[in-house]
Amino acid sequence: MNVLEKKNEERELNAADHRLIGQQLDLFSINEEVGIGLVLWHPDGTVVRRIIRDFWEDEHLKNGYQLVCTPHIAREELWRISGHLEYYEQNMYLFEKDGEKYVVKPMNCPFHIQIFKSKPRSYRDLPVRYAEWGTVYRYERSGTLQGLLRVRGFTQDDAHIFCAPEQAKPEVLRALDFTRHMLQKFGFKEYRVHLSTRDPQHSEKYMGSEQEWNNAQKTLAEALKEKNIAYQETPGEAVFYGPKIDINIVDSSKREWQCTTLQFDFNLPKRFNITFTGTDGEEHEVVMIHRALLGAIERFFAISIEHCEGNLPTWLAPTQAIVLPVSTDCVRYAERIHKRLLAHGIRAALDASTSTISYKIRQAEVRKIPYMIICGEKEAKLQRISVRKHKTGDIGLLRTEELAKKIKNESI
Numbered sequence: 001m002n003v004l005e006k007k008n009e010e011r012e013l014n015a016a017d018h019r020l021i022g023q024q025l026d027l028f029s030i031n032e033e034v035g036i037g038l039v040l041w042h043p044d045g046t047v048v049r050r051i052i053r054d055f056w057e058d059e060h061l062k063n064g065y066q067l068v069c070t071p072h073i074a075r076e077e078l079w080r081i082s083g084h085l086e087y088y089e090q091n092m093y094l095f096e097k098d099g100e101k102y103v104v105k106p107m108n109c110p111f112h113i114q115i116f117k118s119k120p121r122s123y124r125d126l127p128v129r130y131a132e133w134g135t136v137y138r139y140e141r142s143g144t145l146q147g148l149l150r151v152r153g154f155t156q157d158d159a160h161i162f163c164a165p166e167q168a169k170p171e172v173l174r175a176l177d178f179t180r181h182m183l184q185k186f187g188f189k190e191y192r193v194h195l196s197t198r199d200p201q202h203s204e205k206y207m208g209s210e211q212e213w214n215n216a217q218k219t220l221a222e223a224l225k226e227k228n229i230a231y232q233e234t235p236g237e238a239v240f241y242g243p244k245i246d247i248n249i250v251d252s253s254k255r256e257w258q259c260t261t262l263q264f265d266f267n268l269p270k271r272f273n274i275t276f277t278g279t280d281g282e283e284h285e286v287v288m289i290h291r292a293l294l295g296a297i298e299r300f301f302a303i304s305i306e307h308c309e310g311n312l313p314t315w316l317a318p319t320q321a322i323v324l325p326v327s328t329d330c331v332r333y334a335e336r337i338h339k340r341l342l343a344h345g346i347r348a349a350l351d352a353s354t355s356t357i358s359y360k361i362r363q364a365e366v367r368k369i370p371y372m373i374i375c376g377e378k379e380a381k382l383q384r385i386s387v388r389k390h391k392t393g394d395i396g397l398l399r400t401e402e403l404a405k406k407i408k409n410e411s412i
């Protein structure tokens, strides 16, 4: 976390704070009885999470990734091989059962490696790209926890790319395009990019050979240049196992958040002996790239709802439209409209309470529902609906199908 981000996270609770929005819109909660830093996703939050996940998975499949699914725990032995037990134990949750020690996963990488290693691989099989919404658990000191921004259990939108050395650059280029495409869909158009390289004065601190580092750093820098992406190189900021590109998104309040990371790894391929048979018939070490695009979903969700102050775009809104009958006489007409919207695949709700129409509208505004559909006698007679858009106002009389089409067109 950079200094700027630390400042972002330490700020006082204000109206646009995701914790407040989360409570107002009933999206999630964190409860001491369950445990601090552990998130309970409420029904509406779960709807948003599912939309993001479905979209994410579909886009990955279109982009040549394969989806995988891995367990939440694994034997201690796995983490001994990966080196996590040696370097990361203070952040891991360990337990014992029948004399066998287990670890609650702090990362997904060793599992993806095991899937890759489940059969022999030749150069013809590469690149292999595995993607997973993997939920991990890491111990963080209680004082550092904050809403969804810093938690102890979170879901990474994780991916690992296994490729031959000559495929590394095309893979980085491809991942950069994909990142830009995805972040734009979520309304983030401004980024700051950092290339974290090793500290040349302390090469002993790093895994991997001089040549591996030079090649990987060159690959990342060239890829950024080829894509015309302005970046700042930060020597000494690389992790011990490889250089990386970090993409910080800039939100509507001009705050910077690190989300995307694209990281070479010279450590795990050696520890797990991950190889492929080359054109020469010999075994060669694969190049492994870790890639998280949104980062931690909980954190990305917090940033996203603050970015739009809770006014989620229509494609992400848990309820896209709410049907509001003006009086009890109009409830039957409103029910028909509601059913038709549901049949069109619109996430629609109905407020058939006996409250006044102005109260219903106010409530819908508080819930930040993108479309309010007013059904009165006039509308029933004309077989139309009066549509009101959140933050915009009346947009006139429409047919139900016209509104359904409009909402679908706004989607993504």
Ligand SMILES: [Zn+2]
Pocket: 107, 108, 109, 160, 290, 291
């Ligand atoms: Zn990884």
